[in-house]
Amino acid sequence: MNQKSGKIKVGFYLRNEGYPNADVRFPELGNPGIGGTQFTTIATAYYLNKFYSDRVEVLILANSTKLLPPSLKTAMAANEVDAAVKSKEAGCDIFVFKSQGNEELFKQLHTLNINAIARSNNTPKVHVLNQLADIPQIKCHLCVGQEQLDSLRDHKIFDKSTRIFNPFNADNFVPKNDIVKTGNxxxxxxxxxxxxxxxxxxxxxxxxxxxxxxxxxxxxxxxxxxxxxxxxxxxxxxxxxxxxxxxxxxxxxxxxxxxxxxxxxxxxxxxxxxxxxxxxxxxxxxxxxxxxxxxxxxxxxxxxxxxxxxxxxxxxxxxxxxxxxxxxxxxxxxxxxxxxxxxxxxxxxxxxxxxxxxxxxxFSYQENAKQWLELLTDICNDKLPRQPPMKSNYFYDAKFLREGMRVLKKTIPPLRSIPSLSEIKALLKGGKGE
Known part of the structure; x- marks a missing residue:
C-alpha cells in the first residue's frame, strides 16, 4: 500500500496500439468498436476509480494515452514489460496484465518484486498456466467467466485463481421506449x-x-x-x-x-x-x-x-x-x-x-468494482483470492471429474503430480495446449 496516500496503487497495462484513434473517454457509453479485452480493461479501471478513489489509486499504462477517460491517470508504455517497470517506478502495489506467455515479463516481475494479477480474457495455453502458477509475484490468476474458472479446478493454477465477470453499464443500451420490431x-x-x-x-x-x-x-x-x-x-x-x-x-x-x-x-x-x-x-x-x-x-x-x-x-x-x-x-x-x-x-x-x-x-459495473476492491485488498494483505462456488452443471466439460481430482490432490500429496485434464488434452494433441 502506498505509504504517502494510504491507498492501494494499481497499474493496468492496456495494449491499444491497434486503436490509435478510438475514443474511449466515456466507457459508460459502451464499447466504441474495439477488442473486448481492451475495452473491459479501461472500463474496469474507470469504475474502480469512480467508486473507490478514496481507497485505490488507478494508473493506466498504455501504448497510446490519447482519448482515454480524463478521470484516470495515464502513462505511456511501449509494451507490458515496459509497463511493469513503470508501474514499479510509479510506486504501484499491484500490476495487472493480460495473461500470456512472455518470458521477459516473467523475469522482470521477479526482478522488480512487484505483486501482479494475470487477467485471462482468453484462457492461456497449459504451459503458460503452469508458469503463472509457479511465479510467486503473480498473486492472482483472474478469470472473467465461471465456466473458465471451473475448467481449471484440477490444475495447480486454481489455488490462486478467482472469477470476476467483466463490468457492464446497461444504461445506454436499454430501450427508453417500446421498440417496434419487424419480425425478420x-x-x-x-x-x-x-x-x-x-x-x-x-x-x-x-x-x-x-x-x-x-x-x-x-x-x-x-x-x-x-x-x-x-x-x-x-x-x-x-x-x-x-x-x-x-x-x-x-x-x-x-x-x-x-x-x-x-x-x-x-x-x-x-x-x-x-x-x-x-x-x-x-x-x-x-x-x-x-x-x-x-x-x-x-x-x-x-x-x-x-x-x-x-x-x-x-x-x-x-x-x-x-x-x-x-x-x-x-x-x-x-x-x-x-x-x-x-x-x-x-x-x-x-x-x-x-x-x-x-x-x-x-454483470453490474458497481458489483465489478466492489469485487476488484476486495481482490486488491486481499492481495495487499497477503491473502489468497476469494473463490465463488462451482456451478451446478457438474457434467459439463467433465467438471465433476476435475473437482474430484482437485480434492484428491489436496488431500493426498503424491497425487499432485497427476496432470490436469487440460494438460492431458494438450499431451494427446502433441503440443503445449490450446
Missing amino acids: TVVFLGSIIPAKGFHFLARVWREILKQKPEARLIVIGTGQVYSRNNKLGKWGVAEENYEANSIRPFLSDENGNVIESVHFAGLLGTEKIEILQKADVGVVNPSGATETFCSGAVEIQACGTPVVSAAKGGLLDTVSHGKTGLLGNSDRELVKNILYLLNNPTIAKEFGKNGIEFVKNK
Missing part, C-alpha cells in the same frame, strides 16, 4: 475472424432464407475489430483468405456481390445500439470457440433482444438458455433456434425483457 431481422455482432465463428452463420443463411424468405441479416464488425491495421479482402469484411473461402461462397449472388438479404454494416460504435434494439435476434460466435465471457452477448441482451449462439464456454455464463436466448451445438440447431425466435415474436419479446434484467443483475 437477424444481427451478427463480433469480429469477423475464424475464432468468432461468423462462417457458421454464413453457411446456413440460405437455409434460413428457404424457410423465411423475408429474413434479413445485418453484420456488425469486420476483421479490424482487434486492430485497425489488419488488411481486408475484396468485400472489406475480413482477411482475404477467410473472406474468399468461408464467407463469399455462401453469401454471393451470381455476379459475386453480396446477396440482397445481407448487409455488412462495418465497425460501429454507439450507433450499433439502435440496430441491436430493433433486431429480432442477435447472433454471437456460433462456434463458441475461445469465448470465456462474450461481451457481444451481453450488449445484445441489454438492448432487449434475444441471443442465439453455442452452448459452450463463457456463453453458458452470459446467456440464460430458454430465458434470454437459445444455445445449441450444431448447424441444425443454429437454424432452428433463429427461426424459432423469428416465428414466435411473443416469446422473443419475453426473452428480450428477461435479458435486460439478467444483464443488469449479473
Whole structure:
C-alpha cells in the first residue's frame, strides 16, 4: 500500500496500439468498436476509480494515452514489460496484465518484486498456466467467466485463481421506449475472424432464407475489430483468405456481390445500439470457440433482444438458455433456434425483457468494482483470492471429474503430480495446449 496516500496503487497495462484513434473517454457509453479485452480493461479501471478513489489509486499504462477517460491517470508504455517497470517506478502495489506467455515479463516481475494479477480474457495455453502458477509475484490468476474458472479446478493454477465477470453499464443500451420490431431481422455482432465463428452463420443463411424468405441479416464488425491495421479482402469484411473461402461462397449472388438479404454494416460504435434494439435476434460466435465471457452477448441482451449462439464456454455464463436466448451445438440447431425466435415474436419479446434484467443483475459495473476492491485488498494483505462456488452443471466439460481430482490432490500429496485434464488434452494433441 502506498505509504504517502494510504491507498492501494494499481497499474493496468492496456495494449491499444491497434486503436490509435478510438475514443474511449466515456466507457459508460459502451464499447466504441474495439477488442473486448481492451475495452473491459479501461472500463474496469474507470469504475474502480469512480467508486473507490478514496481507497485505490488507478494508473493506466498504455501504448497510446490519447482519448482515454480524463478521470484516470495515464502513462505511456511501449509494451507490458515496459509497463511493469513503470508501474514499479510509479510506486504501484499491484500490476495487472493480460495473461500470456512472455518470458521477459516473467523475469522482470521477479526482478522488480512487484505483486501482479494475470487477467485471462482468453484462457492461456497449459504451459503458460503452469508458469503463472509457479511465479510467486503473480498473486492472482483472474478469470472473467465461471465456466473458465471451473475448467481449471484440477490444475495447480486454481489455488490462486478467482472469477470476476467483466463490468457492464446497461444504461445506454436499454430501450427508453417500446421498440417496434419487424419480425425478420437477424444481427451478427463480433469480429469477423475464424475464432468468432461468423462462417457458421454464413453457411446456413440460405437455409434460413428457404424457410423465411423475408429474413434479413445485418453484420456488425469486420476483421479490424482487434486492430485497425489488419488488411481486408475484396468485400472489406475480413482477411482475404477467410473472406474468399468461408464467407463469399455462401453469401454471393451470381455476379459475386453480396446477396440482397445481407448487409455488412462495418465497425460501429454507439450507433450499433439502435440496430441491436430493433433486431429480432442477435447472433454471437456460433462456434463458441475461445469465448470465456462474450461481451457481444451481453450488449445484445441489454438492448432487449434475444441471443442465439453455442452452448459452450463463457456463453453458458452470459446467456440464460430458454430465458434470454437459445444455445445449441450444431448447424441444425443454429437454424432452428433463429427461426424459432423469428416465428414466435411473443416469446422473443419475453426473452428480450428477461435479458435486460439478467444483464443488469449479473454483470453490474458497481458489483465489478466492489469485487476488484476486495481482490486488491486481499492481495495487499497477503491473502489468497476469494473463490465463488462451482456451478451446478457438474457434467459439463467433465467438471465433476476435475473437482474430484482437485480434492484428491489436496488431500493426498503424491497425487499432485497427476496432470490436469487440460494438460492431458494438450499431451494427446502433441503440443503445449490450446
